[in-house]
Structure formats: structure tokens, C-alpha cells
Amino acid sequence: MEKLVITGPTSLKGEVEISGAKNAAVAILPATLLINGVCTIENLPDISDVKIYCEILESLGAKITWQDKHTITVDSRNITSTTAPLDITRKFRASYYLIGSLLGRCGRAEVGLPGGCNLGPRPIDQHIKGFEALGATVNVSSGNIVASCNGLKGTSIYMDIVSVGATLNVILASVLAEGTTIIDNPAKEPHVVDLANFLNTMGADIRGAGTDIIKINGVKELKGGTTYSVVPDQIEAGTFMLAAIATKGDILVKNCITKHLESLTAKILEIGGNVDSNGDHVRVWWDKPTTKATIKTLPYPGFPTDLQPQMGVCLALSKGTSIINESIWDSRFQYTYELNKMGANITSKGQSAFFEGVDKLYGAPVYASDLRAGAALIIAGIAAEGKTEIYNLNHIDRGYEDIEGKFRKLGANIERVKEED
Numbered sequence: 205m206e207k208l209v210i211t212g213p214t215s216l217k218g219e220v221e222i223s224g225a226k227n228a229a230v231a232i233l234p235a236t237l238l239i240n241g242v243c244t245i246e247n248l249p250d251i252s253d254v255k256i257y258c259e260i261l262e263s264l265g266a267k268i269t270w271q272d273k274h275t276i277t278v279d280s281r282n283i284t285s286t287t288a289p290l291d292i293t294r295k296f297r298a299s300y301y302l303i304g305s306l307l308g309r310c311g312r313a314e315v316g317l318p319g320g321c322n323l324g325p326r327p328i329d330q331h332i333k334g335f336e337a338l339g340a341t342v343n344v345s346s347g348n349i350v351a352s353c354n355g356l357k358g359t360s361i362y363m364d365i366v367s368v369g370a371t372l373n374v375i376l377a378s379v380l381a382e383g384t385t386i387i388d389n390p391a392k393e394p395h396v397v398d399l400a401n402f403l404n405t406m407g408a409d410i411r412g413a414g415t416d417i418i419k420i421n422g423v424k425e426l427k428g429g430t431t432y433s434v435v436p437d438q439i440e441a442g443t444f445m446l447a448a449i450a451t452k453g454d455i456l457v458k459n460c461i462t463k464h465l466e467s468l469t470a471k472i473l474e475i476g477g478n479v480d481s482n483g484d485h486v487r488v489w490w491d492k493p494t495t496k497a498t499i500k501t502l503p504y505p506g507f508p509t510d511l512q513p514q515m516g517v518c519l520a521l522s523k524g525t526s527i528i529n530e531s532i533w534d535s536r537f538q539y540t541y542e543l544n545k546m547g548a549n550i551t552s553k554g555q556s557a558f559f560e561g562v563d564k565l566y567g568a569p570v571y572a573s574d575l576r577a578g579a580a581l582i583i584a585g586i587a588a589e590g591k592t593e594i595y596n597l598n599h600i601d602r603g604y605e606d607i608e609g610k611f612r613k614l615g616a617n618i619e620r621v622k623e624e625d
């Protein structure tokens with residue numbers, strides 16, 4: 205078992221380069237199955253979710269060649285199976301994008317159905333509603349989801365709730381469908397736009413991604429033959445912006461799209477932090493004690509749930525009583541119990557958490573309950589006095605490239621240590 209050992213406090217200072225976006229990469233990789241040709245994808249983050257996805261694609265017949273640790277060439281001319289490895293896909297939520305891709309390309313998909321997770325229940329009713337509207341039959345049995353069709357036909361689909369996954373899955377399924385598909389009330393996250401841009405580069409006809417209506421004119425074939433670079437990760441960028449504030453530091457976050465960070469920038473300014481945004485880089489620095497705020501997580505362009513725990517660390521250290529209302533996930537306050545072990549004063553009740561600001565946090569052994577909780581605990585450990593040990597690193601490694609290396613370069617005293625089980 206590995207753990208991260210952090211000795212603090214350190215005020216983080218310096219520059220950090222942001223990697224490609226995890227949540228765009230895990231949609232673009234299955235999208236390569238729609239291409240009857242070869243394509244190259246650059247700026248993939250070097251994380252375990254990407255490696256697992258590549259293994260799944262290879263098991264379905266795609267040929268993957270690694271050019272370097274961030275670039276692959278995928279040859280999807282021969283798809284040999286429509287059943288994804290069920291044991292892997294059952295544990296790996298983003299595998300549900302294989303349903304849209306395989307249905308669109310091959311007319312059949314079988315994938316292990318992901319269950320609930322540490323964030324609470326994760327239903328996929330909107331994905332299924334979309335596939336059925338396009339003409340597929342969907343059956344769920346023995347923990348697997350099997351979707352099949354005799355050709356998909358474009359139609360109008362209204363999403364009852366704004367769902368990133370359902371929006372992406374319906375785009376994937378409809379790219380090769382006959383006629384036009386309209387998605388009303390779609391998610392507008394940057395990775396929705398990135399998937400549409402990738403598919404359009406490969407020959408699709410998708411319009412309106414990032415707006416209230418997405419229109420997909422089905423095409424006969426995606427030919428590939430070109431290169432695409434994954435968008436920078438706005439959540440990784442936001443994680444370092446918040447680390448600058450929580451550790452009383454000064455960080456230049458490079459290779460990000462500051463437009464994607466507007467809701468976070470507004471909240472950092474509101475609590476008294478400083479932000480200087482400049483297109484593809486942003487400097488964030490602390491020069492005075494921060495103050496309380498009230499935050500509600502919302503779909504993009506609202507405040508992202510995936511930055512809620514990292515913001516929680518800043519509010520735990522800000523003067524006054526702050527409130528966070530988590531409107532996307534049922535169980536995203538588990539990190540607050542760990543922060544309380546470090547001296548924070550946070551009470552969570554249902555979808556809300558109340559932060560009574562404290563002056564200092566103190567190092568303690570803590571457990572990452574999910575990816576973003578893990579990032580929040582690293583920030584807390586760097587800000588805290590003394591030694592923090594963080595366990596359950598598998599969550600963190602799923603989604604952050606070389607996180608301890610990047611924090612170490614900013615001055616953090618952080619080491620990955622192997623521990624006997």
C-alpha cells in the first residue's frame with residue numbers, strides 16, 4: 205500500500221503546467237471506436253483512467269500505438285468485439301461511453317453496469333432514455349447493460365436533468381445515426397465541447413455543443429486520418445488555484461483556459477484572494493486572510509462540484525461561517541470528516557455543509573474517499589502544521605498526473621511512501 209506523507213506548512217510558490225482533461229480524455233478515447241480509420245490523440249493526461257481505457261479499446265480490437273506518454277495513435281478499422289471486459293467496466297464508471305460508441309459503430313454494446321459509488325447513487329436513466337429514443341433496445345440484467353439496434357434514427361431528445369454523461373453518450377450514439385438528432389437541455393461543460401470538436405475533426409457534423417441545444421447531423425462514416433489535442437483540465441487548474449489560496453501562496457497556473465474558470469475566479473475574489481487571468485495562464489495569490497462565502501455547486505458554467513472539496517479547504521481556513529450547498533452529488537462531504545481530524549470545524553447535514561473558519565489545520569492520518577476529496581486533503585496537508593499521511597491513493601492516481609511531483613515543484617514537502625499492508 206502507498207501513502208502520501210506531507211510535512212507542512214508550506215506557502216506554495218512558482219509555476220505549474222496543467223495536463224489534458226481527464227473527463228474529456230475518457231470520452232474521446234471511446235469515441236475513437238466510431239472511426240473507420242486511424243487517428244492520433246495528443247495531450248492525454250498520464251493517469252490510470254487513460255491507461256485502463258486504452259486496455260479496454262485494445263480488447264475490442266482497436267490497435268493502439270503509444271508515441272510518447274501523452275500521445276497515442278488509434279487504429280479502429282477492425283472492431284472485433286462488442287462486449288467490453290465486464291469485470292473492468294463494472295468498476296470503471298466512464299466505461300459507459302462504450303455503449304454510445306459501440307451502438308453507433310456496430311449496433312450492439314455489452315458493458316458491465318457501474319453501480320453506486322462514493323459520491324452516492326449514479327443512475328443512468330437519461331443515457332438509456334436517449335438510446336431508446338434513437339431506436340435502440342436496452343436491457344439490464346446480471347449487472348450488465350446490453351444495448352442493440354438495427355440502425356439508429358435521429359430524433360429530438362429532451363434531457364430531464366442536465367447530465368454530462370448522458371449528453372456525451374447521446375452524441376456518441378447519434379454521430380453515425382440516420383438523420384438529425386437534437387439534444388435539448390444538454391450539459392455545457394468544456395469536455396462536452398471538446399468531444400464534439402474531436403468528432404467534428406474526424407468528420408462528424410455536430411453543432412451547438414456548449415449551448416442550450418446540440419444538433420447532430422448523422423454522417424455515413426468518420427474517416428479519421430488526423431490529429432487532435434485534448435483540452436486542458438479545468439479541474440486540475442482550479443485545484444492549483446485553490447491550493448495557492450489555502451497555503452497562502454502565489455502560483456502561476458500555465459496551459460489552462462481561463463474562460464473555463466470564471467465561476468471559481470469569482471469566488472476566489474469574493475473571499476479576498478487575488479486572480480490575474482490572461483487567456484492561457486492565471487496567477488493566483490494570497491495577501492490577506494480570506495473571508496466566508498456561500499457556494500452552490502451547479503452544472504457548467506456554475507461552480508463545479510469537482511472543485512467543491514478543494515474550495516472547502518479554503519473555506520475551512522477563512523474567517524466567519526461559510527456554507528456550501530452540493531446540488532449534484534448526494535455524498536460529496538465525506539472529506540469534511542477528514543478535515544475535522546486536522547482541526548477544521550465543519551458540520552455537514554444532507555446537501556449542505558457549514559464551515560466555521562479556523563486559523564490553522566494540523567497534520568493527521570486521513571483517507572481519500574474519492575478523487576477530488578484526495579486533492580483537497582493534499583492541499584490541506586500542505587497548509588497544515590506537522591505531518592499528514594494520506595491513504596487510498598488509487599482514487600487520486602485515477603485523475604491527476606504526477607500530482608505530488610507538481611506540488612513538490614511548488615515547494616511542498618510531499619513524498620510517496622510504500623507501506624507494508
Ligand code: EPU
Pocket residue numbers: 227230298323325326327328329330331332365366367368369370391509510531532533575576603
Ligand atoms: N443523473 C441522473 N440520471 C442520469 C445521469 C445523471 O439522475 O442518467 C444525475 C446524477 O446522479 C447527478 C447528476 O445527474 O446527480 C449529474 O450527473 P452527470 O451525469 O452530469 O455526471 P457524470 O457524467 O456521471 C461527470 C464527471 C464527474 C462530475 C460530473 C458533474 C466524468 C467522467 N465524470 O460525471 O466527475 O462530477 O460530471 O460535473 O466526466 C470527477 O472528475 O471527480 C467526477 C466525479
